[in-house]
Amino acid sequence: GAVVSQHPSRVICKSGTSVKIECRSLDFQATTMFWYRQFPKQSLMLMATSNEGSKATYEQGVEKDKFLINHASLTLSTLTVTSAHPEDSSFYICSATEDRSEQYFGPGTRLTVT
Amino acid sequence: AQSVTQLDSQVPVFEEAPVELRCNYSSSVSVYLFWYVQYPNQGLQLLLKYLSGSTLVKGINGFEAEFNKSQTSFHLRKPSVHISDTAEYFCAVKSPSNTGKLIFGQGTTLQVKP
Numbered sequence A: 001g002a003v004v005s006q007h008p009s010r011v012i013c014k015s016g017t018s019v020k021i022e023c024r025s026l027d028f029q030a031t032t033m034f035w036y037r038q039f040p041k042q043s044l045m046l047m048a049t050s051n052e053g054s055k056a057t058y059e060q061g062v063e064k065d066k067f068l069i070n071h072a073s074l075t076l077s078t079l080t081v082t083s084a085h086p087e088d089s090s091f092y093i094c095s096a097t098e099d100r101s102e103q104y105f106g107p108g109t110r111l112t113v114t
Numbered sequence B: 001a002q003s004v005t006q007l008d009s010q011v012p013v014f015e016e017a018p019v020e021l022r023c024n025y026s027s028s029v030s031v032y033l034f035w036y037v038q039y040p041n042q043g044l045q046l047l048l049k050y051l052s053g054s055t056l057v058k059g060i061n062g063f064e065a066e067f068n069k070s071q072t073s074f075h076l077r078k079p080s081v082h083i084s085d086t087a088e089y090f091c092a093v094k095s096p097s098n099t100g101k102l103i104f105g106q107g108t109t110l111q112v113k114p
Helices: none
Strands: A004-007 A010-013 A019-025 A032-038 A044-051 A067-073 A076-081 A090-097 A109-113 B003-006 B010-014 B019-021 B023-026 B032-038 B044-050 B056-058 B064-068 B073-078 B087-094 B108-113
Touching: A004 A090, A010 A019, A019 A032, A019 A090, A019 A109, A032 A067, A032 A076, A044 A067, A076 A090, B003 B087, B010 B019, B019 B108, B023 B032, B023 B087, B032 B064, B032 B073, B044 B056, B044 B064, B044 B073, B073 B087
Parallel strands: A010 A109, B010 B108
Antiparallel strands: A004 A019, A019 A076, A032 A044, A032 A090, A067 A076, A090 A109, B003 B023, B019 B073, B023 B073, B032 B044, B032 B087, B056 B064, B064 B073, B087 B108
16 A cells, blocks of 8 residues: 555656656545655755645755655645756655655656757 | 664675665654665665664565664665666665655665675
8 A cells, every 4th residue: 555656657858848747645545635846865945835725935045946756646746847957857755645654766867968 | 853874885795795884863852763775877776774663674576684782873774786777776765744755865876796
């Protein structure tokens, strides 16, 4: 149980375009989902916390207009990177929790902006 | 504010030797503590967690950790490592408050050599 999927696993896009990453909880209802960014050889940096049906809460320094987060249902949250630039290239990981006691992590999405 | 320090960025060890990965945290309130493992280009997998109760916590893959409140530590140990344990290990802390946010350490690369 407690499986979280992400789609796509890898995406390459051109500079200036937007890309959407999906995060799904497959066998539980996720009241809260988290989005992280991870640079090579570094730790996870929390970008935002997303509660179903409400606006996401962004961490300091994260541009909410650039990283659009939607949590429209209890099993799906999406992260849209708008007007992507090469510096947005990174590994994006989501996690989901049913009761905030434990987070279950997705497999990650490798974004490369050319 | 809470923080997590993983004292070693890299730990090389020979196969079948014991290993300890160190983690110290700072917090003014009680905390929940976690150890995760990340294999290349994958998400995070929970190894073990301390929420309350016994200070010695056993996890998957033969790992265990001991919560030491006086030393604010949560070191991860395995008595005999395998080549397959080569991965990145992250210690994390979560306040029992309502946000569910995790604060991660910088990570420790465990390199198991034959």
